[in-house]
Amino acid sequence: MAKTKGAHHRGDYHVRARRVRDQANTDPTTTCWRCGHTLAQHPPHRDGKPATWTAGHTVDGDSSAPLAPEASTCNYSAGAKAGNARRGTGYDWP
Numbered sequence: 001m002a003k004t005k006g007a008h009h010r011g012d013y014h015v016r017a018r019r020v021r022d023q024a025n026t027d028p029t030t031t032c033w034r035c036g037h038t039l040a041q042h043p044p045h046r047d048g049k050p051a052t053w054t055a056g057h058t059v060d061g062d063s064s065a066p067l068a069p070e071a072s073t074c075n076y077s078a079g080a081k082a083g084n085a086r087r088g089t090g091y092d093w094p
């Protein structure tokens with residue numbers, strides 16, 4: 001195992017993410033790290049699609065943070081919130 005150091009960093013994300021998702025999908029008692037609910041307790045997306053498990057970084061924006069099961073609805077809203085914060089108050093709502 002004398003491969004270049006650090007190369008595994010990028011390469012094993014897929015593997016770790018899939019493992020987290022697979023585990024969550026096979027265990028209905030898995031809870032979302034962000035809100036503490038099971039998948040069934042999550043509301044569907046606005047377009048009616050049910051929430052699904054994703055592997056979320058436990059620190060927003062830190063891709064080296066550990067992965068944990070996170071419902072797609074929570075993952076999505078967290079991302080949107082972070083994006084809005086980054087953009088600042090660009091909108092002037094009437």
Ligand SMILES: [Zn+2]
Binds near residue numbers: 032033034042070071
């Ligand atoms: Zn959640």
